[in-house]
Amino acid sequence: MRPLDSLRSFKVKLGVLVAVSVSVAVFLTWASVKAGLSSFVTLPLVVLAALVVTQVLARGMTSPLRQMTRAAQAMAKGDYSQRIASSSRDEVGQLAEAFTRMASDLQQTDQMRRDLVANVSHELRTPVAGLRAQLENMVDGVTEPDPAALAVALTETERLSSLVDHLLDLSRLDAGVIQVQTETFALTPFLHEAVDAAELGARSGERGLHWAIEVDPPDLEATADAARIRQVIANLLDNAARHSPPGGRVRLHARPAEPSPGPAESGAPDHGADAPPRETGIWIEVSDQGPGIARADRERVFERFQRGGGSDGSGGTGLGLAIARWAVELHGGTIEVIDDPARERENDRSSVIRVHLPPPRSAG
Structure with missing residues (x-):
């Protein structure tokens, strides 16, 4: 039983504790005097009663602090599993919740460090x-x-x-030391250069890989950090080449992104000139004829050291897609595994990765 847990302020709790203890002491003193008890009996009785009341009311007020002390000592030794149980709503309870979240974050960070090593x-x-x-x-x-x-x-x-x-x-x-330096460049020569570099790295001549580049329209341009986008495309092409079978085909397709549904198309009310513009931008898709990525792994492949849910022996580092996602998100874009129309009978797997680069933001 923690009678003061419902109070949201530690100062209020202390005030209630003092007020009740003093009231009990005064009442017992008055009652003892009325009963004609000796002061040698009254004083110990009043002190004992005040201590009992204080102990009952203060139950649970400081237990989170003791738990945090033990948890901090354990964390100093590398044990981040300690959690603080607190039902109070005051500042101590909030501190206990924050401490628990911190311990959980530190445990995850430590585990990531161990996994990274x-x-x-x-x-x-x-x-x-x-x-x-x-x-x-x-x-x-x-x-x-x-x-x-x-x-x-x-x-x-x-x-x-x-x-x-x-x-x-x-x-x-x-x-977080990299900044995006945007420029406008033509996608057709840009993607051809990326494929030429990928052909050398993948030794596609030895494996008989075929490369296809489609830019629609041919004069399509992008406004982005060319160095970072080149890194994204290189990682995607390397990933596609490693998973392609001998004689396989790797396809690189760039086109304007389809606009998101407007108010009339989505059924939402039309607010006229107040409606926000529908963002388009550019889609860049890379596909191959490899085994594909299962639907359950479509998010996991963009995490560090993940290769479609596990090691596939393809020789990759498991970092390429994670770095690609980071570089795309620097531009405010997205990268995802989308359904592959060529695999209608295998709707759980896909070998198509799409990058969306949003249009540049206006300076105003």
């Missing part, structure tokens, strides 16, 4: 082990340093370089 260690181990084995074979004379062997070593080195670049991007992301 574990994942980075795992991602580094694979290319380093492959590169070391290949170089040891060359040094020991088991493998001749011919173009094929050097190509394997180069592939592992490129994987290491890609992972380092992605980690640097993540550090900039977390630090």
Whole structure:
């Protein structure tokens, strides 16, 4: 029983506690005098009664503070699982709730740090082990340093370089030190340059990949940070190439975004000139003929070190799509996995990722 929990102010609680304790002491003193009791009996009786009343009324007032002390000591030792139980509505109760949220956030952050270290260690181990084995074979004379062997070593080195670049991007992301520098550029040559770079990185000639670029209309332009959008497209194309089967087709399609439904189309009342303009912008879609992403994993693939719900052995770092989402959101846009019309019979999976870049905001 916590009789003062309903009060929303700790000062009011203290006031009620003092007032009730003093009232009880005065009443007992008056009653003792009326009864003719000796002061040697009255004084201990009044003090004991006041302590009992204080203990009953103060029950639960300071228990959250004691719990927070124990939780803080546990957190200092790395244990973030402590939670504060408080039913009071005063400042101490609010502090307890804030402390619990802080402990939960710190626990998640610590877990993310542990996962990051574990994942980075795992991602580094694979290319380093492959590169070391290949170089040891060359040094020991088991493998001749011919173009094929050097190509394997180069592939592992490129994987290491890609992972380092992605980690640097993540550090900039977390630090929030990157600003968007927008410019207007033509999409047709821009996307052709991106595909040319992706062809070299994916060695599409060896795998027989086919690349298709569609820009409708051909003179379509975008206003964005070209460097960041180039990074987005490069990551999407790399992801598509890694998941495409030999001889597969990777398609890159850019077109104006369809406008969102207006008041008349959506059934909402038309407010005339007061109605906000319908935002359009640009859609850039990348699709491949790989196994596709399950509907349950469509959000998860944009998280760090996720590859469609788990490791697929494709050699990716699991960071490309997370960085792509970050770069798109810097522009106020969105990136998502959308339903693939070519997979109508497999409506749970899709290999189409769409980027939406909104129109530039007017200076006024």
